Amino acid sequence: MPSLLELSNVTASYGAATVLHGVDLAVEAGSVTAILGANGAGKTTLLRAISRMVHSTGQIFWERAEISGMRTEQVARLGIAHVPDGRGTFASLSVADNLALGALAANRSQGSGMKELVYRYFPKLQQRERQQAGTLSGGEQQMLAIGRALMGRPRLMLLDEPSVGLAPLVVSEIFSILREVNATLGISMLLVEQNAAKALALAKHAYVIESGAVVMSGPAKSVAADGRVRRAYLGA
Amino acid sequence: MNVDIALPGQHRAGSTAPASRARLLRGAAWLLAAAAVPLVMQGYELFLVTSILIMAIALLGLNLLAGYAGLLSLGHGAIFAMGAYAAALLQKNGAVPLILVPVLAGIVCLIFGRGFAFALQRLEGMQFALATFALAIVAPQLLRYDLLQRWSGGSQGIAFTRGAPPEWLMLSSDNWLYVLVVVHLLIAAFVVDNVRHGPDGRALLALKDNALSASAMGIDTVAAKCGAFELSAFFAGIAGALNALLVQFVAPDSFPFFLSITLFIGLVVGGIGSTYGPLLGACFIVLVPNFAEQLSQAATSAIYGGVVVALMLAEPNGLAGIAERVWHLRRFLPTSPNSNGDQT
Amino acid sequence: MVFILEQFFTALSKGGIYASLALALVMTYKATGHVNFAQGEMATLSTFLAWSLVTSGVPYWLAMLITVAVSGVFGLSLERLSVRPFRQRSPTVIVTVSVGLFIALNSLCGWIWGYEARPFPSPFSDAHLEVVQGVRVRWHAVGAIAVSNCMLGLMFVFFRFSKAGLAMRGAASNQASSRLLGINVDRVMGAGWAVSAMVGAVAGMMMAPFTFLDPHMMAGPLIFFFAAALLGGISSPLGAVVGGYSIAFFELIVANALPSGNELRTTFALLVIVLILLLRPHGILGQVTAKRV
Numbered sequence: 001m002p003s004l005l006e007l008s009n010v011t012a013s014y015g016a017a018t019v020l021h022g023v024d025l026a027v028e029a030g031s032v033t034a035i036l037g038a039n040g041a042g043k044t045t046l047l048r049a050i051s052r053m054v055h056s057t058g059q060i061f062w063e064r065a066e067i068s069g070m071r072t073e074q075v076a077r078l079g080i081a082h083v084p085d086g087r088g089t090f091a092s093l094s095v096a097d098n099l100a101l102g103a104l105a106a107n108r109s110q111g112s113g114m115k116e117l118v119y120r121y122f123p124k125l126q127q128r129e130r131q132q133a134g135t136l137s138g139g140e141q142q143m144l145a146i147g148r149a150l151m152g153r154p155r156l157m158l159l160d161e162p163s164v165g166l167a168p169l170v171v172s173e174i175f176s177i178l179r180e181v182n183a184t185l186g187i188s189m190l191l192v193e194q195n196a197a198k199a200l201a202l203a204k205h206a207y208v209i210e211s212g213a214v215v216m217s218g219p220a221k222s223v224a225a226d227g228r229v230r231r232a233y234l235g236a
Numbered sequence: 237m238n239v240d241i242a243l244p245g246q247h248r249a250g251s252t253a254p255a256s257r258a259r260l261l262r263g264a265a266w267l268l269a270a271a272a273v274p275l276v277m278q279g280y281e282l283f284l285v286t287s288i289l290i291m292a293i294a295l296l297g298l299n300l301l302a303g304y305a306g307l308l309s310l311g312h313g314a315i316f317a318m319g320a321y322a323a324a325l326l327q328k329n330g331a332v333p334l335i336l337v338p339v340l341a342g343i344v345c346l347i348f349g350r351g352f353a354f355a356l357q358r359l360e361g362m363q364f365a366l367a368t369f370a371l372a373i374v375a376p377q378l379l380r381y382d383l384l385q386r387w388s389g390g391s392q393g394i395a396f397t398r399g400a401p402p403e404w405l406m407l408s409s410d411n412w413l414y415v416l417v418v419v420h421l422l423i424a425a426f427v428v429d430n431v432r433h434g435p436d437g438r439a440l441l442a443l444k445d446n447a448l449s450a451s452a453m454g455i456d457t458v459a460a461k462c463g464a465f466e467l468s469a470f471f472a473g474i475a476g477a478l479n480a481l482l483v484q485f486v487a488p489d490s491f492p493f494f495l496s497i498t499l500f501i502g503l504v505v506g507g508i509g510s511t512y513g514p515l516l517g518a519c520f521i522v523l524v525p526n527f528a529e530q531l532s533q534a535a536t537s538a539i540y541g542g543v544v545v546a547l548m549l550a551e552p553n554g555l556a557g558i559a560e561r562v563w564h565l566r567r568f569l570p571t572s573p574n575s576n577g578d579q580t
Numbered sequence: 581m582v583f584i585l586e587q588f589f590t591a592l593s594k595g596g597i598y599a600s601l602a603l604a605l606v607m608t609y610k611a612t613g614h615v616n617f618a619q620g621e622m623a624t625l626s627t628f629l630a631w632s633l634v635t636s637g638v639p640y641w642l643a644m645l646i647t648v649a650v651s652g653v654f655g656l657s658l659e660r661l662s663v664r665p666f667r668q669r670s671p672t673v674i675v676t677v678s679v680g681l682f683i684a685l686n687s688l689c690g691w692i693w694g695y696e697a698r699p700f701p702s703p704f705s706d707a708h709l710e711v712v713q714g715v716r717v718r719w720h721a722v723g724a725i726a727v728s729n730c731m732l733g734l735m736f737v738f739f740r741f742s743k744a745g746l747a748m749r750g751a752a753s754n755q756a757s758s759r760l761l762g763i764n765v766d767r768v769m770g771a772g773w774a775v776s777a778m779v780g781a782v783a784g785m786m787m788a789p790f791t792f793l794d795p796h797m798m799a800g801p802l803i804f805f806f807a808a809a810l811l812g813g814i815s816s817p818l819g820a821v822v823g824g825y826s827i828a829f830f831e832l833i834v835a836n837a838l839p840s841g842n843e844l845r846t847t848f849a850l851l852v853i854v855l856i857l858l859l860r861p862h863g864i865l866g867q868v869t870a871k872r873v
Contacts, residue, residue: 051760053756053759053760071759072759072760073759073761073762073763073764073765074762076759076760076761076762077762081760081761082760084756084757084760088754088756088757088760089754089757090749090750090753090754090757091753091754092753092867093749093750093753097746097749097750100746101746101747101750101758101761101763102761104743104746104747104750104761104762104763105761105762105763106762148761152761152762302672306672308672308675308676310679355854355858356854356857356858358858359857359858361671361675362614362615362671362675363857363861365675366615366806366810366853366857367853367854367857369617369806370803370806370807370849370850370853370854371850373799373802373803373846373850374803374846374847374849374850377843377846377847378847380843381840381843381844493799497679497682497683500676500679501683504676508672532691533690533695534687534688534690534691534695534795535687535691536687537683537684537686537687537690538683538684538687538688538691540680540683540687541680541681541682541683541684541685541686541687542680542684544676544677544679544680544683545662545677545680545681545684548666548669548673548676548677548680549665552669552673
């Protein structure tokens with residue numbers, strides 16, 4: 001299967017501290033790929049490198065074309081929707097405006113009808129349409145962030161720890177929606193998560209990152225069955 | 237808080253003897269140079285040099301405030317005016333001896349500075365600059381205010397004669413004022429130097445870097461900021477007083493909003509936080525208008541604006557920064573002992 | 581009573597102008613996160629351009645159109661040349677550049693057009709309109725009220741309903757997230773300055789017939805529209821409008837209620853600024869931004 005996104009020997013540093021060491025990674029079109037790792041392993045930096053929010057060396061291919069020379073907004077316009085850690089909510093704007101911003105840069109033909117879809121997935125957002133986004137609960141803001149990413153009908157979603165700080169019930173709800181989005185809309189996902197169980201249940205492929213390097217990769221089921229992974233990340 | 241780490245440009249706590257001897261030598265050298273001036277200059281030239289030294293006093297305070305407390309004041313023209321009017325009122329009836337006038341005027345401004353800084357203690361950066369900006373705009377208006385006319389002389393201002401020098405000195409009035417200015421400048425420079433290299437200086441630097449951490453470390457940030465501001469007000473007041481004594485006239489039109497901008501320009505062009513910045517900046521703001529006015533009325537402002545923006549692009553440390561860079565280039569001179577490229 | 585009503589209309593027209601200039605200030609603040617000390621001088625420069633056009637025979641409304649267009653381009657260039665290069669620098673440098681710009685623009689006006697005050701033409705008749713029995717208001721004041729409010733209305737529609745307006749609000753709210761959504765934040769910032777320059781141009785043209793035109797035209801109003809922007813909330817466009825009218829009416833009260841009140845107006849504006857900064861820095865309608873340590 002062709003790779004939608006491919007990273008080759010990507011290294012990223014913050015000043016003198018190297019955070020990613022020569023990461024190789026591929027995201028298969030139409031699938032969900034999980035990235036597991038502890039705090040500080042470099043998972044967020046990896047997503048930021050793809051979005052060009054952080055400088056990195058090495059190569060990043062999107063549909064076989066090199067994109068590491070692009071600016072963040074150009075990468076976004078390729079159809080890569082990055083849902084950042086912390087949700088990146090436009091706190092002073094309304095829920096409706098937040099969603100509208102998601103559709104702003106997308107092609108009109110791509111984005112039509114997405115708002116209804118987003119409201120179908122997240123009825124709470126429709127209820128709070130006029131509300132200031134900063135006043136939403138953590139779970140609602142996460143839904144808003146995902147909804148905003150969906151508005152542009154992206155080809156690939158980069159999700160940075162969508163479960164963090166959320167109650168288990170909310171996490172389940174969000175993950176089941178992600179599953180549906182992937183299945184019905186065919187949107188590929190690169191999912192960074194600390195909640196390994198949920199991530200491995202959703203994903204087709206998985207990578208494990210430790211100290212900025214890939215230490216394991218393979219089909220999600222195999223990774224989930226691996227003894228070291230079970231002990232370190234699944235509490236088994 | 238006794239941090240024995242030498243910060244850039246600081247001496248260690250408990251200066252060694254050679255360091256303070258060097259400072260004394262430097263002071264003596266400047267004193268000699270200053271003494272030589274009246275021997276070679278009179279009249280208008282002396283007036284210019286006196287003006288430069290007066291402005292340097294004001295800029296010394298501003299430099300400390302900006303370079304060490306990190307506060308930009310756009311309103312010191314108002315304080316300068318306050319010092320000037322205080323001097324005019326003190327001298328008008330001849331009751332107060334000339335020698336005491338600048339310091340007394342300075343104290344008036346120090347008190348104002350303390351109040352102003354205390355009131356605005358919570359403001360930082362841009363907000364503080366805004367508040368002082370507003371002060372600068374208001375000051376000329378207040379000076380024209382009807383109800384204050386009895387003291388301020390209204391739009392006409394106050395004309396007066398400064399006290400004569402003591403006869404035994406056998407100095408002309410102009411030279412006597414020059415001597416007073418030099419003395420005040422040296423004292424001001426000494427005070428500022430002490431603050432910069434002492435524990436207060438370190439406290440201010442910590443405050444400038446990260447106010448929250450500084451206060452968490454036990455530094456009284458409010459006292460430090462207020463202290464820096466009132467010292468700068470003290471010096472601005474002295475400078476204003478000396479200036480009033482120089483021209484023997486004060487009026488609202490002498491202290492427009494643009495004066496505060498001029499002082500700000502002098503501060504920035506000289507080089508914020510540098511030792512010689514105030515002197516270099518003072519030369520700039522006195523000499524440029526002197527020559528630029530001959531070109532056109534707009535020339536002074538145009539030069540100010542252009543130079544300031546260019547400096548921010550190329551050399552934010554102002555003329556002092558440029559001077560330092562030139563000084564370092566001497567390494568490459570063939571006769572210099574360091575010319576084999578020793579790294580500093 | 582008649583006097584009060586006439587003053588009321590003066591305050592209304594002043595309020596509209598203050599609101600417009602305050603809005604221009606708020607827009608540049610939202611675009612770049614810093615106060616543009618040169619906002620007034622930008623408007624003065626635009627007004628001088630309009631003056632040149634009108635006095636060389638261009639019909640007034642066409643001159644306004646051209647001035648607004650040129651001002652937009654000018655605002656764009658200013659952002660590109662004097663703001664963007666300094667974006668990552670310390671607040672000290674940014675304030676310095678802003679003040680430097682203030683001086684430079686002021687001197688540019690003086691250099692090109694000279695310092696003599698000159699009358700500025702108004703498209704409205706010089707006569708007075710009798711609104712109610714005995715209450716006479718200059719037609720120009722009425723016109724200024726109409727034009728200012730039209731423009732403010734247009735701005736509201738622009739921000740609320742247009743894609744560009746939404747992009748500006750998004751960039752002002754969260755730059756990083758805007759980039760992640762494909763918005764070219766640099767371009768949006770430039771657009772913010774462009775629109776703000778255009779608004780300032782119109783405000784200047786409405787003000788000049790009252791104050792006469794010279795390079796220091798904005799020296800008086802400056803502190804008032806700064807106070808207005810701060811009062812309403814430096815990050816709130818609606819606040820700018822509320823602040824503008826509020827300051828105009830407070831000014832009216834101060835001028836009439838206090839002895840020698842007319843001369844105290846500026847001091848009053850200073851007090852407003854200081855009090856706002858001390859008690860409620862984000863103004864009436866502004867957003868509180870928590871500082872991350």
